Amino acid sequence: MTGTITETRAVTRDDLEALRADVRAFLRDEIDRGAFEPDVDSWMTGFDPEFSRRLGERGWLGMTIPQAYGGRGRTATERFVITEELLAHGAPVAAHWIADRQMAPGILANGTEEQKQRYLPGIAAGTSFFAIGMSEPDAGSDLAAVRTRAVAGGDSWTISGTKVWTTGAHLAHAMVLLARTDGRPEDRHEGLSQLVIDLPHPDIEIRPLESIDGQAHFNEVIFHDAVVDSSALLGERGKGWSQVMRELAFERSGPERYLSTMPLLRAWADELRTHGATEEQRVTLGTLTARAWALRSMSLQVADELSAGRRPDVLAAMVKDLGSTFEGDLVDAIRSSSGVAARCSGGSRMERLMAQSVLHTPAFTLRGGTNEILRGIVARGLGIR
Incomplete structure (x- = not known):
């Protein structure tokens, strides 16, 4: 069984269009019957386990996981079509998002057979949710400065330290943790390892x-000398940095890096279609649409690179940098061009979406690595000093 995501069969344009039509029809039905209301940034805040389960039942999660582990054995391109439609419709996908996006490929690439059998079927079914244990209070964007430590003790690990900005940890069934297992913090990239930690745990606050x-x-997640089994180690001891870097390509390059505010753009386009648009508004709408399309092409290229087993770290960093900047620019442009006021409660759908967008915008360029750090990655990758 391969440990990487690969394209398992040829997929035609007609196949992709048929899949897209199925997903759109499903989402329109969900919205029409009131199962959810489209929201901005729904992949971060829209936690709905029942919706995730329904996606799993339709075979729209775990798309690239081999069938032997409960997945679909489909292509990264097909998965892209599904995630793109979910994001564009503002669907509540936060429950399964992290698990499906990067924990599944991480476990598939680095996990033991026992770990694959234990975790991958639940991810594909939309019933097993994960958190990411990377950021720390004193590390900021300097991920290599993590101080959380896991000490080996025969058949167990004892973990102490603190993680922060850990999305969904209070609802997750497991966390993939980056911790120092060897050496000192000054050793930077050396001596870091990943562990899969089941949640909740009596000594994890x-x-x-x-x-x-x-x-x-x-x-904020605090490890009070939490003891886990030695089998929690994910991949090779001391190789956590390289594993995380491969994993971050999945996190940084997906369509969520430029589609978080797409429900606002779609709602505004609907209003302009209904009530008419000025020349300035048409130009603004066209410019935003063109930028989104360019970012989509870049993100698709990353998906192709990942499917081929390559490491598109630089391109993934570019997508995240340009995409998260675009998301904020979109909010500013529509707010200026439309004159819509932001209202957290009451008011029109556009006013509520605008309020969500304004409040979420400050996080766009921070999460998944600050844009300043990502530009350093791009510069080094391009040989710029």
Whole structure:
């Protein structure tokens, strides 16, 4: 069984269009019957386990996981079509998002046979949710400065330290943790390892962090000498840095990096179609649409590179940098051109979407690595000093 995601069969344009039509019809039906209301940034805040389960039943999760592990054995391009439609419609996908996006390929690439059999079927079914244990209070964007430590003790690991900005940890069934297993913090990339930690755990404290919109999907996670089995090690001891770097290509390059505010753009386009548009508004709408299309092409290229087993780290960083900047620019442009006021409650759908967008915008260029850090990755990758 291969440990990487590969294209398993040829897919035609007609196949992709048929799949897209199926997903759109499903989402229109879900919206029409009131199962969800489209929201901005729904992949971060729209936690709906039942919706995730329905996607799993339709075979729209775990698309690239081999069938032997409960997945669909489909292509990364088909998965892209599905995630693109889910994001564009503002569907509540936060419950399964992290697990399906990067934990599944990470476990598939680095996990033991036992770990694959244990975790991958639940991810594909939309019933197993994951958190990412990377960021720390004193590390900021300097991921290599993590101080959380896992000490080996025969048949167990004892973990101490703190993670922060851990999305969905209070609702997750497991966390993939980056910790120092060897050496000192000064050793930087050397001596880091990944572990899969089942949640909840009696010695792991999860504290909610309230964001500016009053929601608490972020968390601080504190490990009070938490003991886990030695089998929790994911991949090779001391190789956590290289594993995480491969994993981050999945995190940084997906369509969520430029489609978080797409429901706002679509709602505005609907209003212009109904009530008419000025020349300036048509230009603004066209410019935003063109930028989104260019970013889509870049993101698709990353998906192709990942499917071929290559490491498109630089292109993934570019997608995240340009995409998250675009998301904020979109909010500013529509707010200026439309004159819509942001209202957290009451008001029109456009006013509520605008409020969500304004409140979420500050996080766009921070999560998944700050844009300043990503530009350094791009510069080094291009040989710029």
